Amino acid sequence: MIVSEIMTEKPIVAEVPGTRNDLLKLLVKSNITGVPVVKHGEKTFAGFVTRQDIFARPEEEQLALIMRRDYPSIGPDADVREAATLLLDYGTTHLPVVQDGELIGIVTPTDMLIVVEKNNDLTPVIDIERSTCAPIYEGAPLSVALITFKVANVSALPVLDGNARLTGIITDRDIFNQSVIDGAVVMSDLGLNEDADNISWGGLRNVMKLWYEVSKIELPDIPVREVMVRNPMTVFSRTPAAEAARMMRKNDFGQLPVRGPNDNLIGMIYDVDVISTILR
Numbered sequence: 001m002i003v004s005e006i007m008t009e010k011p012i013v014a015e016v017p018g019t020r021n022d023l024l025k026l027l028v029k030s031n032i033t034g035v036p037v038v039k040h041g042e043k044t045f046a047g048f049v050t051r052q053d054i055f056a057r058p059e060e061e062q063l064a065l066i067m068r069r070d071y072p073s074i075g076p077d078a079d080v081r082e083a084a085t086l087l088l089d090y091g092t093t094h095l096p097v098v099q100d101g102e103l104i105g106i107v108t109p110t111d112m113l114i115v116v117e118k119n120n121d122l123t124p125v126i127d128i129e130r131s132t133c134a135p136i137y138e139g140a141p142l143s144v145a146l147i148t149f150k151v152a153n154v155s156a157l158p159v160l161d162g163n164a165r166l167t168g169i170i171t172d173r174d175i176f177n178q179s180v181i182d183g184a185v186v187m188s189d190l191g192l193n194e195d196a197d198n199i200s201w202g203g204l205r206n207v208m209k210l211w212y213e214v215s216k217i218e219l220p221d222i223p224v225r226e227v228m229v230r231n232p233m234t235v236f237s238r239t240p241a242a243e244a245a246r247m248m249r250k251n252d253f254g255q256l257p258v259r260g261p262n263d264n265l266i267g268m269i270y271d272v273d274v275i276s277t278i279l280r
Helices: 020-030 051-056 080-090 109-118 142-152 183-189 193-198 201-215 241-251 271-279
Strands: 014-016 034-039 045-050 095-099 102-107 156-160 166-171 255-259 265-270
Touching (some): 014 020, 020 034, 034 102, 045 095, 080 095, 080 109, 080 271, 109 241, 109 271, 142 156, 156 265, 166 255
Parallel strands (some): 014 034
Antiparallel strands (some): 095 102
């Protein structure tokens, strides 16, 4: 299978020249976390920019100075194994597809999950090298959860009760749910007020974790259990990779808790872990 068979065509893009605020508005409105950058009025691929890049240089206003110009890309006729290698080696979740210098598509781990399904990969989840798992107690404050995300370098935490039983899962987006944060205040602080009617709450949550890190504003003193997703979907240690891929793609999950023979939590598996089976 080749890249053009699984890529998303005509991806959302940012243009240079452009500004930090233009990019923030695009990410929030489109509910995405990163975009390819092209030259204004053209399809010429210029680089890539993510929400992390924006907040890593909060003082910089020009998109040309925020984006990454040396970002990896791939051709449409390349084998999907090459795409999987680039995604894994660079630790990225977006891979631009470029032909003759022009952007024609993008590949994400979600697109790659289709390959694992079609391969009907029967590798048990327990035999796949899995990313870091950092459980958190359901009574921990949200501020502790945020620190855990950062220190463990993960995007989701399985939540345990006092008996170490899995009771939920929490992502950074769950922390900034509408019942906890006043979205109008955030939009004002980010300079997005004039576009309030076109802004989705999901998109706003995508940038709020990083905004809070640079703005040094404290989160409400409430426990994880109040915002976690209860009774999360899980896989078992012997669940085949193809089935895990199907569950992730169908439900738009980036990760799933893994249960052992005694129904206890034994880890987490992420979409990038699943697509690593393509290289076996």
